[in-house]
Amino acid sequence: MPKNKGKGGKNRKRGKNEAERRQSASWCSRRNGQEYAQVTRMLGNGRCEAICVDGTRRLCHIRGKMHKKVWIAAGDIVLVGLRDYQDDKADVILKYMNDEARLLKAYGELPETLRLNEGVDVDGPEGEVEDSDYIQFEDEDIDKI
Template sequence: MPKNKGKGGKNRRRGKNETEGEKRELVFKEEGQDYAQVIKMLGSGRLEALSFDGVKRLAHIRGKMRKKVWVNQGDIVLISLRDFQDEKADVILKYNADEARLLKQYGELPENAKINETDTFGPEDEEVDFDFEIDEI
């Protein structure tokens, strides 16, 4: 049996991309782009996003971001709108919490947008009240 030669496989030897502490320039939306909040992760690099113009879209995470930038429910993202399919979009960029707060201060995001929470900014769904008793056998 071969002897283990180290601590981990080729991914460890390749090195980690550590850019978390680094500040990057804030990117604003351009024509054909919009800000959105992730409602639901669907798998296969897809997600459901509610853009701040009120339209729910199926968004696809671009290949450069997949497996490098982890997008979660409640995150603020920049999406590229499609000319030919209004109900679909592509995720270009994920904003971290500090960048999303700055966008809110600059007036790019609406005041009712919730940052750093899993709840979305959209209309509140009425919660179902489960007041019933269970009879014991």
Template sequence: MDKVWINQGDIILISLRDFQDDKADVILKYNTEEARNLKAYGELPESAKINETDTFQGSEDELDVEFDIDEI
């Protein structure tokens, strides 16, 4: 498997480890078009900016995005 660099502002899919709750693995790095589709489908907050370093704008509460791995 090739290494893929993750930068600030990238949209990624992670998987929490069953045996280590405090660790996760990066499953996929979405390209710009895929990230736009995720936003259009309502999978990303409206405040998400695609292809920009500052990815979210809003209050501090909006920056905490929780994922339920069972829903994926």
């Protein structure tokens, strides 16, 4: 029988939680040749489509260090590195957590029109209620209870 080398199984191949490590380090801000962007949709194969703060829609490639370790979804705020030779493509450098994205918006780095995933709206697009269990009470009804 072969001797156990002690390197572990499939769980060893998974990356450690980088969110815990990044809390102690200062989070990155935008530098020259970089831009903030919001992911509009995931395309698969390590690629996504994002709208940058400057208004350009770009095809972004998730770099190998983040691939299968940092999960990016539609609506997330990311830092992308722009390419000198291709204007319509960029590379995802960093994903911002929800609280970091709110801080960026508060500091004025992100535009006020950018909508963050802060919660689910109760009202639909025309103001109609989406949830069937939602009941709106009048002041008179509350007094009767």
